[in-house]
Amino acid sequence: MVGNSLTKSILKFGLIVSSFGFAQVSASDLVDFNEQMRLNEITSNFQEQYDEFGLESSISKFNELNANIESSKIKLINNIDIIKSDIDQMQTKLMQGEYDDSLALMLRNASSNVARLRKELAQSESTLIETEGKIKVTESSIKQLERVKNDELLELYEDIKQRHVKNSNQVLSEDFSGQLSCNVTDSLSACMNRNLPSMKNAFILKNGGMERVEVVDFSVVDATQKLNGDLTYAVSTKYKHVYSPNTEVELRKALGLEKVRFTLASNSNETTFYINERRVGTGESVDVSGNYVGVYNVKAVNGTQTQSLRLDLENRGEYFFPFTASSKTATPAPKVTxxxxxxxVDNQKVNEENMGFYSNTVLHSDSxxxxxxxxxxxxxxxxxxxxxxxxxxxxxxxxxxxxxxxxxxxxxxxxxxxxxxxxxxxxxxxxxxxxxxxxxxxxxxxxxxxxxxxx
The missing domain is CATH 3.10.100 (Mannose-Binding Protein A; Chain A)
Structure with missing residues (x-):
């Protein structure tokens, strides 16, 4: 009979689909036409290959089979209860010297139903196990596909970033015009001087805001004022595009790279990994993704051995935690000096619980x-x-x-x-x-x- 582990798998595999969202990334003014075409191609290729795996179809089949199994179990129990009840009635009648043809027919039909339901149940359970295996294989393939997509997006991200960094050194020119409402008693120069900050701010907002634009020069070249005080002006500007940390966040969001994806690895399949004491997986290699910004405590536990690192987790990072086959060397005893x-610490060995535990600080990491x-x-x-x-x-x-x-x-x-x-x-x-x-x-x-x- 199918156990609860397979039933719980429905939720697990349902999460697989939700973890691979495919909504078309909306265009951003940080991404030019050619870059948007590359982005569309990456997401389109991923979508096509994902569809070929037929994961949603397998999950739908899994859910349908599981529902059928539960229904068959209920029908089987009901038919067995009918047989037990009818057997009691038949026994009573036989002991009274009566033979009930209709009751015997009902028993025969119920027995036939039990045989059929048991066969259907066995076939459905077998197919369910096969479907679960297929989903697991598909899940692994999709994870690899997701890694490829993520690598391609990161490559595109680096190209776009380098373009913006290069462009941030260029001084651009633009003519800008606008209107102001002034008091009729204001002179043209008084109105202009008082509103110059707001005029400059209007230009900055038009070009993305203070975090995106650095104004180098802002010179009024023409201004006319009507008798009612309304003023029209024209400005010659020079400015640079700024590539700030906030711009970088916006670009990552535009490319669907808000999450950091990295791998925690070990030389043992029995290693369980934790990030800030939250379990994230077990095995020789565990792929992790999430909004990991800042420094985190990453812990690897293998039997009685534990390793801990404080890491600034990076995209495509691979963090390896090797363990010895057995605890060959006990931890030395500490002596406060x-x-x-x-x-x-000298070479005398002591029980680990008496001396505390080690963690390891990453001073620096390169390729x-x-x-x-x-x-x-x-x-x-x-x-x-x-x-x-x-x-x-x-x-x-x-x-x-x-x-x-x-x-x-x-x-x-x-x-x-x-x-x-x-x-x-x-x-x-x-x-x-x-x-x-x-x-x-x-x-x-x-x-x-x-x-x-x-x-």
Whole structure:
């Protein structure tokens, strides 16, 4: 018999359709004719390929089969109840020496119905399972299709953005005219001077608003005033188109790119991912999309092992969380040394619940590497981590299958972000000073460090 899991699938698969909206993107003044044609082609190609999968048809069939199964179950129960009742009546009559032909016929018909309903039910359940499998395969294909579409839209977005950025350096000219109502006692110059800000604002609004236009020059070249005070003016303007963060948001909206799409990956199919403690999926690779603006805490849980990163999630980003096959190395025991905001760790192993847990801050990320700095959470505090050189190497290897940052990497990080002042381990046992920006002699047995994760 079909269980509740398949019934719940109706809601799940219904959501699949709603997650792939196909409304034609409305034209925007940020998108020129050729760019709009590319946008239409991308959405049209996606729609055609999506239609070929026939997802809506499969979901409709799934819902119909599920409804038929529920109906057959009710009919089957009713016929079984009829048989039980008629058997009791037949037994009573037989014991009284009577044989009821009509009752026997009703029993035979009910028995025939039970056989037919059981067969129909088995066939419908089998077809339902096949349909569910087809929907799952289709869902996977559509996700891939959606990724392709998103990549094409992002490529178009970058092209349009670069055009606007380039155009923002160009000074444009435009003649602008308008009318004002002045007091009859006002002179022409007095009326013009008093209304100059509103005249300039009218021009700015006409061209998209203050966030879209920067006026370089606004010169009145002609003005005439009637006896009733009405004034007509003509202006020669020079201006630039501004490409601001708000313009970027508007462009993304015009292209249907409001959502950030990225992938959370692991080397284990048993990894469950969380964003700000909300579960977003389980598996070796989980595609996520949503309005993720800002920095989020991303956590990957695999058995008893947990990894946590604070990430500024980006479109097409791939964030990898590797886990060891077993917990080969327990977390070292911390020892507070001096400040409450720093912790030194030796090679003694202790129970993880006694020492807190690690998260990792992404200092910087580029197309080749992510540079991670560990943070220890204990007693509701965030502590800087100091390890011995061997333990620092093991931390990067066990947590991320990565290595300690090189001297060149630290110099690169210094140019991108402001490293906390202090000493950092290199893989060869030397120490890099972020204050002096050179390799220095080892002073302490424990130092800070950065893991250099290949993405």
């Amino acid at each position: 001096g400040s409450e905001t720093s912790v030194s 080749a590497f992510s540079y991670l700095s560990p943070v220890l959470h204990r007693d509701s505090k965030e502590l800087q981590v100091f390890l011995g050189q061997k333990s620092a190497l093991e931390f990067c290897e066990d947590k991320f299958s990565s290595a300690l940052a090189t001297e060149e990497a630290y110099r690169y990080l210094q140019s991108q972000v402001k490293l906390i002042p202090g000493d950092y381990w290199l893989a060869n046992g030397q120490v890099y000073s972020s204050e002096e920006e050179v390799v220095v002699k080892k002073t302490f047995e424990t130092n800070r460090f950065v893991c250099m994760v290949n993405i």
